[in-house]
Amino acid sequence: MPDRYVLVVAGGRGERFWPWSRPERPKQLLPLALDGRTLLAATFERALRLVPADRVIVMTASDLVRDVGRECPGATVVGEPLQRNTGPAIAAAAAWVKGDAAFAVMWADHLIDDVAAFTSDLERAFELAEREPVLVTFGFPASRPDVNFGYIQRGERFGEHAHRVAAFKEKPDRARAEAWLASGDALWNAGIFAWRRSVFMDALEASRPELARVFRGFHFDGTGPGFERRLSEVFPPLQSISVDHAVLEHATNAVVMVASFDWDDLGSWSAWARRQPRDERGNVRHGTTEVLDCDRCVVVGEGGTAAAIGLRDMVVVHAHGATLACPIDQSEQVRRVSEAVRARGGS
């Protein structure tokens, strides 16, 4: 087996699950996996089906390195000195990959149930990336007109398991998302990738030569902290940009495999609740709760009691010295509150 690497992107600050998630304990560190582990621990376990621990690099925020490392024993955990989005993060991680090995990119805060399907899909992606000079992406058949994802348009067939990417489409408006869904051919771009180091760096060179230049001579095989010192030298002047914008949307050699594994990015309280066990009245309860005459609610009490009385389809959360109450179908608005709280200087 050729050397393979996995990059786990664990940079999120977790605004969607406020107040359960906080900057110092973002979504990937919450016990949101179905077995009660953190999403990061579950992600790391999936990575270990593909590569040994010492071939896993986890990019996270510098203040989270310790907590992240605890969930990923044996991995190299790198704290980014500043958040510069996935473009610079993946370019930096590429420097850590030895020779021209292939590496996969996955997200620490995704929920994936079918680990066997995930493993065999990723094996195929690695094989394809090692065989062909392509950027392998995964597409998920869209099941609803979601405006929170980018979409992928398939082109012609490419080998046994993939298609060329005809186009990456940015997050659409509602009407466009519905039209794509109706077409029956809409694929969500989940940001799960595989490619060889040289193929990625060449694509970066073609679209963002100034970014490629920074990381071209960036070979590094030391420790996480040493790596971090290098990053703190080069990150500050960099533009914050996603790998989609920096590379994929400009690439002519992107291919897409349709994922056979399930996937959920748990983008809101309601997404999490969809997968949790419920009581006889349909309530999801976690932690210390008092639930009286409620139906289909999500009630979370961490570090204190969350009491809900006479509610329907609501989210009620007590955690980290704060309270959230909102209708479950508006739980995506939580982000606005967590931003306001942060802007106010609260936590």
Add this chain to the structure above:
Amino acid sequence: MPDRYVLVVAGGRGERFWPWSRPERPKQLLPLALDGRTLLAATFERALRLVPADRVIVMTASDLVRDVGRECPGATVVGEPLQRNTGPAIAAAAAWVKGDAAFAVMWADHLIDDVAAFTSDLERAFELAEREPVLVTFGFPASRPDVNFGYIQRGERFGEHAHRVAAFKEKPDRARAEAWLASGDALWNAGIFAWRRSVFMDALEASRPELARVFRGFHFDGTGPGFERRLSEVFPPLQSISVDHAVLEHATNAVVMVASFDWDDLGSWSAWARRQPRDERGNVRHGTTEVLDCDRCVVVGEGGTAAAIGLRDMVVVHAHGATLACPIDQSEQVRRVSEAVRARGGS
């Protein structure tokens, strides 16, 4: 002016405002008065319109003596070793009253706006109690069929400002409360009284001789702590009983004055909210809050942020490491939750 005394009953444990109120910080110690003071401080100020501070005795729970004392400088604050309801508490306080002076009984957790009307009504009650051997009570014209109050039925006129009490009626069911309200003559019994020591003790002797016996020889003019030691000797075997059950319902010499002052016992979050300033969408906000797209809600954040999104007519409270969310018209159910939390051993 003859010696007069005021007994402030401050024994409540504050389950209705959970989690803002807690056993260690019950309703009377919350800043629920209209000017942001505690209800107890406002009550004490009303008492001082009637008598000097050293003629005020405050009966409370023994663990609240310090906090209560801070709100009532100069008063004698007595911690009851056990809760035995108002019958024993008032009988004990009577022992502290010198000679055959009159004393008024008032509650630390009532909200009364019109202090001038309150003062002149109580002056009249004192005068009547000093002149006649009667138990003076106050009745409040019922404005809704409330099932949380006892009612008073007026009898024949008694002097210029009072009527004899034809009957005390216990808390009614809904149908009965509506019938009384429709009669146009329903008076709520708010538990505000005035009487001479001897008149009260004689009435107690007639209805509860065993209780009267305990306190008959109980003259005491020492300090609060000394008084408490005496109480801890006599309280334990006593039956828990209200002064209404122990005395008033059996008395033949009770009279009622119709109060000219407003009065609210703030029995729920909704009662409190009725009197608070509101934002342009009708929300009552207190403390640290984030309120997004809400109408007519009560949002309280004490010691942390309470965030409410997309709610109508709800109560959302963050306080003392707990969270409450419920429709405002069900806020009387809060008691059930606070009892459950206490039963579980939480606070």
